[in-house]
Amino acid sequence: xxxxxxxxxxxxxxGKLNIxxxxxxxxxxxxxxxxxxxxxxxxxxxxxxxxxxxxxxAQNHAGAIRExxxxxxxxxxxxxxxxxVLMGVVYxxxxxxxxxxxxxxxxxxxxxxDAVAASPQLLTxxxxxxxxxxxxxxxxxxxxxxx
Amino acid sequence: xxxxxxxxxGHVAFxxxxxxSGAMSCNCxxxxxxxxxxxxxxxxxxxxxxxxxxxGTYTFNKHVIKHRFCAKCGVHPYGEGVDAKGNAMAAIxxxxxxxxxxxxxxxxxxxxxxx
Numbered sequence: 001x002x003x004x005x006x007x008x009x010x011x012x013x014x015g016k017l018n019i020x021x022x023x024x025x026x027x028x029x030x031x032x033x034x035x036x037x038x039x040x041x042x043x044x045x046x047x048x049x050x051x052x053x054x055x056x057x058a059q060n061h062a063g064a065i066r067e068x069x070x071x072x073x074x075x076x077x078x079x080x081x082x083x084x085v086l087m088g089v090v091y092x093x094x095x096x097x098x099x100x101x102x103x104x105x106x107x108x109x110x111x112x113x114d115a116v117a118a119s120p121q122l123l124t125x126x127x128x129x130x131x132x133x134x135x136x137x138x139x140x141x142x143x144x145x146x147x
Numbered sequence: 148x149x150x151x152x153x154x155x156x157g158h159v160a161f162x163x164x165x166x167x168s169g170a171m172s173c174n175c176x177x178x179x180x181x182x183x184x185x186x187x188x189x190x191x192x193x194x195x196x197x198x199x200x201x202x203g204t205y206t207f208n209k210h211v212i213k214h215r216f217c218a219k220c221g222v223h224p225y226g227e228g229v230d231a232k233g234n235a236m237a238a239i240x241x242x243x244x245x246x247x248x249x250x251x252x253x254x255x256x257x258x259x260x261x262x
Contacts, residue, residue, distance in 0.1 A: 013177045013207065039155045041249070042222045042242050044182015068220050070155065077221075083205045084216030084223055085180045104180045 005054070010087075010106040012080035016064040017087050021101050021137070023053035027111035032103040033118035039070045039077065043086045046115045049100035055137040057087060057099070062144050072125045075132070078142075090140050091132045098132050099140035152243040154217035154224050160196040161224065163188060163239050170241050170252050175259030177207060177214065181223045183240040184254060190235035193225060212238075 003024050010019040032046030039045075049055070057078055059065045066081040075091045090099035103112055120128055148167075153160040170184040178185075202215035202224070212228040226238040241247060 013180055014205070039220070042155050042220075042240075044184070044242060046182075066218070066221065068156070070220075079221035081218065082203075083177075084203065084214075084218075084221040085177075086221050102180075104182055 008101075008106050008110065010101065012083050012085035012087060012105065014080060014083040016060050016082055017078070017080045017085075018058045018060075019087055019101055019105055020056045020058070021048075021050075021053060021106075022055075023050040025050055025053075028113050030103075031113040032115040033100075034115045035118050035120060037071060037121045039068075043102070044104065045086055045102045046104070047089065047100040047118075048103050048112065049136045051135065051138065053137045054139070055088075055099050055101065056141040056143060057090075058143050058145055060145070064144075065142070071121065072128065074125065074129060090142065091129065091136065093129070093133060095133075096138055097140045097142070098136035098138055100132075100136045150244045150247065152224060152239065152245065154222035154243065155220040156217060158197065158219045159202045159215070159217045159222075159224050162194045162196060163237075163244070164192045164194075167241060167247065167252055170254050171257050172254050173257040173259035175262070177205075178259060181214075181216075181240075182242070183223055183238075184242055184249070184252070185226070185238040186241050187236055187238055190227060190237045193237040193239065 005022045007022045030048040034046040066079040068077045075089050077089050078087045086102050088101045150163050165188045170186050203218045205214045214226045216223040224243040230236050
């Protein structure tokens, strides 16, 4: 185990949105959480995060990110308006913005572990938020910059 | 069998007629991201219940397949293309269908990344 951070990069399909996720964990130790809510099932989404990691969502122009809320409406799902791809999810808490990455958006052979099923929809809203604050990456940045 | 389907927010809704014998998952750069499980039917078996323009159109690579997605919730309910014989086809993302047991439908894997 090393504290050396490595950065995984990813994008939507058309390239207007990018992700940088830095973590000291080994890729194989991530098991993408395949959420079984109605939204995530339709997107085939599975999420990774690291509470000790860093995460930036970048859009190449203002307005490229489309936001969608569902269920408890508490979290913002980040989509590309041009190709529809779901990049990840963020939650704005008084202590900052927390987030997780849709693993399918990461580039190349990621070497991630096998996906596991997750049913956060069985939790109350408070339990969900508590789970996000524990599992997700803190201090997420959402920025606009050229690529 | 007539299936009802939609994106998540309902901006794109449809009905599709047919028998689902299986679905295809593909590892190409787009399918990996949208996580689709596709069932191919002749295009005339897909009937839209919402205006065609409610679904955005995305194309890439050879630009021969129209990947249709909801501009509001991003879900990709279907794609449109033409088969080798020139017949109009639709690729239904069975994740968007109601009243099916997704886990029980056999999935074949297609190496789209190599194409």
